[in-house]
Amino acid sequence: MEEEKASLIYGPHLQSNLSSVFNIKFLVFIFSGATAGVLGLTNLYGFLLFAFSTVLCAALVALVSCRGAPSKFVGDGKGMSDKSAWTSLLTPGMDNVWGFILTWTLFYGIVHVY
Amino acid sequence: MAPLGRAIQWTAILVLLHTAYSTYEYLSQLKALDKPQDHIPVDVTIEALVSLVLFIFGTVLAAPALTEITWAKEMEKRTIDEMDSRLGFAGFKHRGAKFYGS
Numbered sequence: 001m002e003e004e005k006a007s008l009i010y011g012p013h014l015q016s017n018l019s020s021v022f023n024i025k026f027l028v029f030i031f032s033g034a035t036a037g038v039l040g041l042t043n044l045y046g047f048l049l050f051a052f053s054t055v056l057c058a059a060l061v062a063l064v065s066c067r068g069a070p071s072k073f074v075g076d077g078k079g080m081s082d083k084s085a086w087t088s089l090l091t092p093g094m095d096n097v098w099g100f101i102l103t104w105t106l107f108y109g110i111v112h113v114y
Numbered sequence: 115m116a117p118l119g120r121a122i123q124w125t126a127i128l129v130l131l132h133t134a135y136s137t138y139e140y141l142s143q144l145k146a147l148d149k150p151q152d153h154i155p156v157d158v159t160i161e162a163l164v165s166l167v168l169f170i171f172g173t174v175l176a177a178p179a180l181t182e183i184t185w186a187k188e189m190e191k192r193t194i195d196e197m198d199s200r201l202g203f204a205g206f207k208h209r210g211a212k213f214y215g216s
Contacts, residue, residue: 008184008185009183009184009185010183010184010185010187010188013181013182013183013187013188014183016180016181017180017181017183020177020178020180021177021180023177024173024174024177027169027173028169028170028173031126031127031130031166031169031170031173032166032170034130035130035162035163035165035166038130038133038134038137038162039137039154039159039162040137040154049166053166053170056167056170057170057174060170060171060174061174064171064174064175065174065177065179065180066180072182072183072184073180073181073182073183074180074183075183080183080184107134110134110138111134111137111138111141112137112141112151
């Protein structure tokens with residue numbers, strides 16, 4: 001049953017979609033970190049902006065790139081479902097968290113400290 | 115679609131740089147007047163958030179189009195014979211010998 005559901009997915013398209021979405025998320029988190037630094041946000045408020053940009057990015061990708069049906073474009077490869085699609089869109093991934101913190105500290109240092 | 119997305123991305127970057135400079139200038143003013151630097155003008159905050167929304171929107175537009183992951187989408191480009199040629203049922207005896215044989 002599991003294999004049946006997984007075999008309905010065409011792997012290469014899923015891979016290219018996932019890497020495209022990862023690129024989008026990467027750029028968005030870097031920019032959002034820069035915004036957090038410029039605004040001088042600290043601690044919790046900075047991570048609030050992180051959460052806000054995650055949600056906004058997932059919503060816009062689902063609306064514009066996936067044309068409102070994210071289960072048809074992204075997922076975890078084990079079957080097309082809304083839950084796996086939204087989970088995949090909403091998880092930022094460790095690399096992106098570090099990217100956010102990097103530009104956050106960079107811009108905070110440039111604008112507020114120097 | 116993609117060039118529009120790029121244009122929006124670059125606009126957002128420029129707006130953010132403008133915000134950064136405005137913040138820096140305002141904080142320098144506060145520093146010079148020996149006031150506590152604990153806030154930024156409201157319009158600068160709004161400008162920063164607007165640049166963030168613009169950048170996300172521009173990035174999503176500039177990204178390459180996603181293709182559906184269903185097999186049905188891939189089959190639109192191919193015929194069934196390419197995917198499943200049923201080689202076990204292939205027959206090689208045909209009337210070519212009658213036409214071209216001696």
